[in-house]
Amino acid sequence: MSVVRGGGRNRFILGLVLCLGWLSGCAGPVAPSEEASDPGVVRAAATAPTWTVVRAGRLHSLGLQADGTVWAWGRNKYGQLGNNTTTDRLVPVKVTGLTGAVVDIAAGNEHSVAVKADGTVWAWGLNDLGQLGDNTTTTRLKPVKVTGLTGVTAVAAGYRYSLALKTDGTVWAWGDNDSGKLGDGTRVRKLKPVQVVGLTGVAGLSAGFSHSLAFKTDGTVWGWGGNSGGQLGDGTNYYERLTPVQASGLTGVVALTARSVTSFALKSDGTVWAWGLNFGGELGDGTTTNRLTAVQLPGFTHAVALGTGDGANLVATADGTVWSWGGNSNGQLGDGTTATHMTPAPVLALSGAVSLSSGQEHALAVKSNGSLWAWGGNLTGQLGDGFPRQYLSRTASLFTGAKAVAGGEYFSVGLKLDGTVWAWGRNEQGQLGDGTTQDHWAPAQVPGLASVAAVLARDSYALALKTDGTVWAWGGNASGQLGDGTTVSRASPAQVPGLTDVTALAAGEGFVLAVKTDGTVWAWGSNSSGTLGDSTTTSRATPQAVPGLAGVQSVAAGNLFAVALKTDGTLWAWGSNGSGQLGDGSDTYGPPRPTPGLVPGLGGVVSVAAGDSHGVALKSDGTVWAWGDNYRGQLGDGSGYIGRTPVQALGLTGGTAIAAGGSHTLALQSDGTVWAWGYNGNGQLGDGFTDDQLAPAQVPNIIGATAVAAGGYHSFARRSTGAVWGWGDNGEGQLGTGNAGYRVVPYQVTPTP
CATH class of the missing domain: 2.130.10.30 (Regulator of chromosome condensation 1/beta-lactamase-inhibitor protein II)
Structure with a gap:
């Protein structure tokens, strides 16, 4: 649900936060034709597209191709696929009306966001709390321009809210403001972007369920919003912070990601750090001890990319291996089982990933050759393989x-x-x-x-x-x-x-x-x-x-x-x-x-x-x-x-x-x-x-x-x-x-x- 982008060893880092909220009724998927020659084989494209970035929402997926076009698949109850319908899609469909090249995308719980090369931001899907930033609460089935934003380089989408990073290093936010996750010093929702108070020199950001994170060009990490599980990393579990506070003891950070009540950071030395609630071993340190400040995860010394979600926490290392841990009821850890893991284990049959993201039940990856890979649950077609669950x-x-x-x-x-x-x-x-x-x-x-x-x-x-x-x-x-x-x-x-x-x-x-x-x-x-x-x-x-x-x-x-x-x-x-x-x-x-x-x-x-x-x-x-x-x-x-x-x-x-x-x-x-x-x-x-x-x-x-x-x-x-x-x-x-x-x-x- 959230995106992070930064310099150093990983120019394209992404993450996904837990998309909380109970599964509600979804539109029925469109079943593939019986006449497929072999229903067990994924149908190949005449010319395989080159993917550059993927983002996983709760039950939908977004992909950015090398030509700057955006594609979407999976759940579409609120128009989050952006194709002017509310019909779930089992294979990628092109997002309607996004002219000009797109440079970044984000998938929220039930909404989607894109940044064009001209620095404008566009959004579509559920808009009940203003998360589309068009100064309304009208749900949109195709992209609309976010009001008053220019000069944007990256976006992140959380639970019913959105963040944008400008070229001047400032961060802007809109939508739901529960627990102060917009960082403007209030708890009042915003229907159009407002600046996050006191935050400059930002290089990357991430949007979670109730908290937000950013890292600066100096490698420090700052957080705001909900903190009941210690997910802001400031050494406390004070309920909320309405403006940014610095995470204790973290420097040299080049990427991060926020999920429900946990947070992760990648340092320039290739180490991975985690903090927040750890009741089910979500942090991956092999314990169930909550962490109010960041702790280093064992075994990672050459990490190059992060991507986390509801069940699957993902890390790619320099040797091409992808590692995962967390919940696994739908196989979203990609290890060939449905067993939960409290420590990282290799994802099977996947190497060389440059973009990783996971949703409530599924996970996605783009490899260095531009190919798209998927695993985990497919309830609404979010794997994009053309096959329905029903x-x-x-x-x-x-x-x-x-x-x-x-x-x-x-x-x-x-x-x-x-x-x-x-x-x-x-x-x-x-x-x-x-x-x-x-x-x-x-x-x-x-x-x-x-x-x-x-x-x-x-x-x-x-x-x-x-x-x-x-x-x-x-x-x-x-x-x-x-x-x-x-x-x-x-x-x-x-x-x-x-x-x-x-x-x-x-x-x-x-x-x-x-x-x-x-x-x-x-x-x-x-x-x-x-x-x-x-x-x-x-x-x-x-x-x-x-x-x-x-x-x-x-x-x-x-x-x-x-x-x-x-x-x-x-x-x-x-x-x-x-x-x-x-x-x-x-x-x-x-x-x-x-x-x-x-x-x-x-x-x-x-x-x-x-x-x-x-x-x-x-x-x-x-x-x-x-x-x-x-x-x-x-x-x-x-x-x-x-x-x-x-x-x-x-x-x-x-x-x-x-x-x-x-x-x-x-x-x-x-x-x-x-x-x-x-x-x-x-x-x-x-x-x-x-x-x-x-x-x-x-x-x-x-x-x-x-x-x-x-x-x-x-x-x-x-x-x-x-x-x-x-x-x-x-x-x-x-x-x-x-x-x-x-x-x-x-x-x-x-x-x-």
């Missing part, structure tokens, strides 16, 4: 030759026509079955499994039913759902002991149901809500028969309830009824029912499915019926009210198959079309939007489908050719497209601008 419309999966597909919460399993099993997505519990816990975003074969007839996936575990009637399980096992008598997770498939002659399976939240050829049902795993149907709430890690249940042909399992379909077309349910998911009209405030009971009023059922807290039935006449939770419209009756007894989904006849995700429902029609309803926050309804649907709506651009499947927040359709379409959440690579909503290792971004 596919709002159907896209081609790399899984082909499919006989069936099953979706877990953040992973998927596929069965090929040759009887082999493949898996992709998240793998923290070994649910991909490859003997590791390494995620992968493209389908990979599960070793050791052949002659498989059916697959299932749920939460973080998977099941396979072989043609010989045996059951194999792998993944998470905290409730004994793998059926091997233990609660130890497995990263490779193992046979469920003592279980043979199985014809059908269902996977619930921590429990499993199996139907045998004799029509009996066997259950194991979690039983806290009576889901094992044995009249107790005692969990079991090995299969046992559900008493009194016979003549069953298939089963379905939700979070805390189970359903069995008998050969006579009736349904029987047991477990929790907190959302009416037993379908018998009884009080939802009553205790769970630990033994099967008839779902009244439903006959002629040929298929059953279960979401988290709703059940779905397909009748022989092609109609679809549902009951239970309906908060998201997953029952499809148009009401949004809980269904204590089954209700008919509106307008559906000719149904041939059903599937239930967490809170959404799919139906396949006899004409090969797919219909969807319920929760759509991740695009799992495939209609191009993220609005919930209370009644069935056709999924566009799908014809000739022969099967459907639903995961927690994603959906699949299979065609007769064995091709698979997927849509919805792809944050963990669960659609099998070869990409995901994050990157744990830097990769070169080469889209066509």
